[in-house]
Structure formats: C-alpha cells, structure tokens
Amino acid sequence: MQDRPDSGRKRVVIVGAGFGGLWCAQGLRKADLDVIIVDRHNYHLFQPLLYQVATAALSPADIAAPIRNIVRDQRNVRVLLDEVTSVDRAARTVQLAVGGPLAYDRLVLATGVRHAYFGHDEWAEFAPGLKTIDDATQIRRQVLLAFERAEIETDPARRTALLTFAVVGAGPTGVELAGAIAELARHAIVRDFRTIRPDSARILLLEAGPRALPSFRESLSDEAARSLRKLGVELRVGAKVEAIDADSVTINGERVPCRTTVWAAGVRASRAATWLDVPCDRNGRVVVDDHLHPPGLEDVYVVGDTAAVAAPEDASYGAFVPGIAPAAKQMGGWVARDIAAWASGSTAPSPFRYKHQGSLATIGRKSAVVDFGFVRMSGFSAWVLWSIAHIFFLIGFRNRLVVAWNWLWQYLTFHRGARLITGNDEKDV
C-alpha cells in the first residue's frame, strides 16, 4: 500500500516525529510533494518536560500529542506507525518492520538518541535513562516505590539505601531530575508518611567533570550549584562512577548504598549511520555537511540529535551544534526549504547555519538558569521565563492549558498530580 504511486508526486519519507522530523513535515505543508512520516510511537513527545513525568508532576498525555492529530489538516502528509529496519541507498527504499519496503525520493532521518552507558551496558538494568514515556513512567515507579518500601522497611541501613537517590550526569536533564526529586521528597510527599521522613532523603547528583551544566558559562554553573544545594541536592563534581548495581553506586572507590539510580550521563545516536553505512562520530552521530547530507548522499538528510553538525566558528558552546530542541527544529525547517526548492525547481536556500538562541535549565520550582548570550539570568525570574517558554512551545492548545493549570496548581500547593505507581501489576506488590 505504501508503494502505490499515490499521486505521481515526488515522495519525501521522514523517519522520526520528534522536533526535527515534525518541523520538517510542517515546513513542507505547501510543497507539491507526498510526505510520509514514520515513527515507532504514535505521538510526538515534548522531551524537555519528560523529567516532570518521571517525577510525578505531569501525566504522559500532558506532554505528548498524537502525530496524526498534529498533521491531520496537512493533506499531503501520511503517518505510519512502524519501525525502520534498514535503508537501501541504491534502490531508494527504507525497509519497515510491519509495512515492507517504502520508496523515497528524498529521505530525512530524524531518529534521535538513546541513553548510552559507555561500555557499561550492564548498568542499564539498574540505572534507567530518560528518553521515552516508558522510561519516565519506569523512573516514576522506581522513585515512588522507594519511598513506599522505606515506609515498610525495619532495617535502618536498608531504609537509608531506599531513601538515597543518585542521578548520574549533571547536564540539564540531570540537574532538572535531581531538583525535581528533591522537591518531591521535601515538599510534595513530606506529610504523607508516618514512619519515614521523606525530607531526610539524600539526593546525589554525580558529575564526572569539574562542574554542573558544563555547556553553560561558569557563572551560571555556580548559580545552579547554589540553587541545587539550597534544595538539598548533594552535587559531587569530579565524581567518577565506577560501578552500579541494584543496591549501590560506587563513586571514586566509595560504595554508596543506594536503591535508585537514574542515568543522565550520556547519549548515543540511533542507528541511522549504520542504516546508511556512512561515517559517524564516537557518539554514533552521522557526520553531515552544511546541507545536512551525509557525504555523497544528496537525497538523504540527517537532522536533530542524530546529526553531527559543525558549529559556526564563533560558537561559545562547543564545536558541534548541541542536541537540543531548537537546533532540531532549525534543521528540520531548513531541510523542508531545501526539499521544497528542489521540488519546485526554485533557488536553494543558503547552507544551513545554526543560530544558538540560548541555553536553559530549571532547578526545582523556583529557580532556573538561562543564558541567551547577550543576557544571562538565574533564580526565580529565570524560572518564570523558562515556564512561559516551555508552555508556549508545547504542541497543542489543550496540552498547554492542562500543563499551565497543573503547574500553577503545584506551585500554589506543592501537590503532585500524577503520583501513580503503574505497570508490572502482577509482578510487584
């Protein structure tokens, strides 16, 4: 069915409906082309707020919207819930797990990243990462269960281990997670237990490098560290994690009993480079030129976190375009313009050039750090700005209102609306 010549028009296949893929599809809304979006999930996920699902503040549906619903009025788009297993560059087809081969004239790979354990895949079992909704509900389950188990536990040492939470990696996700767990323990659930004191929970934020938020300026790292300490997060820099198991995490030779560890230390790109058989960097990202093509593949684009794109020379944030939502959107938008120009025979846009709009990270419900280059903010005003920005960018009017309401409610009451331990119904108590 996918391979019927539905309209005689050229076909663009977009794999992945994250920020990169979705922005590309929407950028093609006026193009005389058939666009097919393939995704393993039926929803677009607003990943920047995923840590709020993991810490019981928001429900999954608050930060996810069905892809087909987002593009339902864009008649040149079709959406397939399917998974790519390989790409045949010569035949110009992608192989789908359910739907068979799918031909393309232009292919856009926007397949994102997964967390990576840098040669320690055995840690995955004990230290889940945070990239999907199922990751988030699993972490939520583990964190909430730890408090429940601690309430029943009679052995003081085991109780301490249950009330110790380690977050590995102090990039924005790690900082946000640690801050949110601290607030959960110290505010949202503090009066709900009788035996334990949730606010005695110990939250460790472990960073191998010399400071938190290494991609931010040093002054903002300092601000973040101060805010974290105020929330009761124990930030340890230069902390090399040497082992993780079900009951502990070992840092610089010290074994810390700890029943909940969350991984926010690193990512690895999807298998796009393998599908294409093209060079990738050490994180698996496809090295692309300034037209977002892998070398020699004019009919293929790679965008978003999956692509290694050289940063402009004057960039303050590093040698590559960072793996953040605005970068993915810019790439998706640029590819849409390039493809539209190709389809209509008009002038191609000038090569892709990333515009860094700024870096944001939030620390609990009252503080954030924001770096726009020309202006840097921290503390409460930065938090307000962060909140407005995130709600504004949330897909879907309803989601915006629900999230805004949930945040206001939580802010006023410290209440968490989604404290559900779900899944594994039969396996656990």
Next chain:
Amino acid sequence: MQDRPDSGRKRVVIVGAGFGGLWCAQGLRKADLDVIIVDRHNYHLFQPLLYQVATAALSPADIAAPIRNIVRDQRNVRVLLDEVTSVDRAARTVQLAVGGPLAYDRLVLATGVRHAYFGHDEWAEFAPGLKTIDDATQIRRQVLLAFERAEIETDPARRTALLTFAVVGAGPTGVELAGAIAELARHAIVRDFRTIRPDSARILLLEAGPRALPSFRESLSDEAARSLRKLGVELRVGAKVEAIDADSVTINGERVPCRTTVWAAGVRASRAATWLDVPCDRNGRVVVDDHLHPPGLEDVYVVGDTAAVAAPEDASYGAFVPGIAPAAKQMGGWVARDIAAWASGSTAPSPFRYKHQGSLATIGRKSAVVDFGFVRMSGFSAWVLWSIAHIFFLIGFRNRLVVAWNWLWQYLTFHRGARLITGNDEKDV
C-alpha cells in the same frame, strides 16, 4: 515495624482502599484507634470512569489519587503498599507479602473483584477486562493500535478484522465502553487517517441475556439500545460467546473476524473467602450477615464488591446489594460506625440496610440512562446529571477540575487528550 505496639490503642486493619475501604477509614477519623490501610496499589481509583482511560479520554492520574495523600491529615491512619497473602483468624494477623505478619483487633476486607471468564481462562489473553489502570492502558493500547495497523494493512479482510471491536457483556461497563469506542472512531480520530475510514469501524456489543443493562428497568434498556444504535454500536442480545482467539470471536456458531475483544461480562470476587475459609457464593463473594460479618467472625467485616449482602425485601434490582460504588461506600461507612461504637463502648448502630440511590449508565457523550426509582431519565439531561455526579464524587479537588476541563474540551471539540500507545516499548513497533 508494623507490629510494634505503636500506641496501645486497638488496631483496625483495612485491606483495600477502594470505595469501601477508604470510606471506612475516613469514617474512623475521630475514633481512638489505630487504622492501617493495606493496598496493592498506591492510589485510590475512581473506577466508574476507568472506561474513559481505556478509550483515551482521560489520563490515569485524572481518576486516581495517592491513598496517603487522601488520608494525610488523618493522623490515626497509616498506609502500607503491600499485598495480603493469607489471614490467620485464630492469631488475628494478616500475612503481608513484603512486611510480614500484621496483627489486628478488627479486620475489614474490601478487596474488590477481578473480571472472570467463567471457566474460559484461556480467553483472558485475547479479551482483557477492565478493573485496573494497567487494564485500561492495555485496552487503550490495543484499540489505538488496531487503527494504526489497519492504516498499514493491505489485505481488505484483515483490515476489516482490525476495524472490528467486540465488547462482551452489556452491563453498564460494556455499554459505556462500546459507546466510547464508537465515539472515538466516529468523531475523535475520524479525520486523522488517510487510508482507512475510522468511522467504518464495526463495534459489536454482545449480551447473552435478552437485553442491555439487565439491572435497569426494561424501558431504560430500550432507551439505551436506541442510543447505542444511534452511535453505530451493533447491540446483539441473546448472543452467546462460544470462543475467543486473537483473530475472532464466535457468537452462536458464527465466527466473526475481530482483532480487539474486551471483556465486560462478569466478575469474580477477590480471594477474601479463601483467606477466611468461609462460605462464598458462586462469584466468590463472602456471604455476610446484616452486620457485614462472615458467619461466626465478629472481628472481621467484608464490604463492597467482595461481600454478598442480602438486599432489602422490597428491592427492585435483585436479591443482593449491587456491586457499585455507592453500595461500597455505605458498607464502609456503616462498618466505621460499628467499630467506633465497639471501641468507645457506645451503642452499636442498627443492622446494615442498603439504600439504593439509583442506577446510572452513560452512552457516549450525549446520552445516559438514570433510574432513581422515583424518577427515570434518559438522553442528554441524564448525561448532564451523570457528568455532574461523577465529577462531584471524584476524589481530590485538582482531579475534579482537570476532569471537568477535559470533558468540556472534548465535548466542544471531540478531541481526545490521552491517545497514547504506551508500554511494550521494545516488543512492538
């Protein structure tokens, strides 16, 4: 820890924090007693709206609230997330899976029901029932996936099977589920697909008895049947289900290809009768006297769906008190009064007598049937009444507002806010 003599006061153990257990605990708020609630889940579930989670209208957190949060200001209550494995009547202890033995002076069992397949347990795999949040997200997943798979499917017969949905049992849950699936197909997602027409979906509601809503008066059954037909639900009465497998359901000898079957045909009580080693009826419900005691067990109460309580003689709805939320609440409240009287040495309440407040069932977003005995309603006015009643009875202020908002939004836009296919991340496309 649970067995320390925490206060020297008598201890009431309540197993199950559904309507019966929770109302009992709250009824004991002024009693000079220690109350311990044990539940397998950390949340109280507003089960009457579970079908709305199964059909993507509400998020799980909208209809569930953490038990400890509900009772956090009631200082004589403790909550344990644990599971009962047995009861020792002589020693007056319940055995917990994690926490060990827990002594009681009075025991209240309010452990509810599960769906039952009447000797066909092999159907469970193909026809999930709807009692827990995990049930609901599984059904949501299956229903949404059926449409996604149909969009990819090229074989017309297989596509028809994917777009055929069977609901077994036309009690209130079955009627509500079938109506909600019909509305999902005909309104919420109708414009989201390109290959299939979701509104061509066939929704079968299969009832072995002679009419839908058998516990309602016949005139209301007729109204419900009319409303269902208007929604496009194919109601079949006298339909005996003889076989269910992954691809079909067999009714009165006819094999109907059908990839999604949901079970709403019957329930079986929890294992309370087995724990107590007391007589039960054919649905596993513990037969109790008019003090809600099993025969000869003055220190044990059984309430809610787990109990078989004789109805008052003049009852119109059958020989037993029905398994609905108001009945469970009344029993829980009565037991609280009885226990409080015992603890304080004051006069015991008169024997339990169930007051039937009425029967309600909703059919889609515009119709319902309501039977208050003295007044019967159907159609839109009944739906409005049903909505207000359900929102009013929802636990927790925030949940009420979120649900009210979601309903209003859906009503105005036909939009469904929780159309997420989650779980089984790795196993499926």
